[in-house]
Amino acid sequence: MGSREKYKNFDFAVKAIAQTNKFKLNIVGSVLRVEEVAMLNQLIPGRWELFNNIENLTxxxxxxxxxxxxxxxxxxxxxxxxxxxMKAGCPFIAFNSSSIPEVAGDAGVLIDRLEVLLFNESISIIEKNREEIVKKGFNQANKFSWEKCYQETLQVYKDLYK
Incomplete structure (x- = not known):
């Protein structure tokens, strides 16, 4: 399951949730470290839950x-x-870096800096455009599949073999 290494910017997610009373933070991933639990209990006490080793349905x-x-x-x-x-109809707020823009397309909200103000603006964008964002997410997700990945990888090998 998901890690919370430094580059994952878990602390930003916690701080972003902390500045609003609207949301609870569901954390999907490995067991929390002591310092992570301390941060969660300090910044968002009673508003977080860890889901570890869960089934795909959950x-x-x-x-x-x-x-x-x-x-x-x-x-x-x-x-x-x-x-x-995207496949589940869930909008996202993601950091505009690495491979994220390619996967995201125009389907979610990408932020260029990890700043709480930009997070708040993203929440407003989702509030105003949720239906459109979800629809774009379904369309974007349909561009990717394991079968397509397999076929494209197979073609690379065939091209190299020639």
Whole structure:
């Protein structure tokens, strides 16, 4: 499950949630470190929950019920959680870096800096355009599949073999 290494910017997600009373933070991933629990209990006491080793059905339900996925990672090889969110009809707020823009397309809200003000603006964008963002997410997610990945990889090998 998801890690919370420094480049994932978990602390930004917690601080962004802390500045509003609207949201609870559902954390999907590995067991929390002591310092992470301390930060959560200090900044958003009673407004967070950890989901560890969950089934895909439970993950999908979390996406279905979420206001948005917060994905502030600054370095990703691909960004599977963005696809999962889009397929589940969940808008996202993501850091505009690495491979994220390619996966996201125009389907979510990308922020150029990890600043709480930009997070708040993103919340407003989702509030005003939720239906359109969800629709764009479904369309963007349909551009990716394991079958397409397999076929394109196979073609690379065939081209190299010639």
């Amino acid at each position: 993950l999908n339900e979390l996406y279905n019920n979420a206001y948005a996925l917060i994905y502030p990672s600054s370095c990703e090889g691909f960004g599977i959680p963005l696809l999962e969110a």
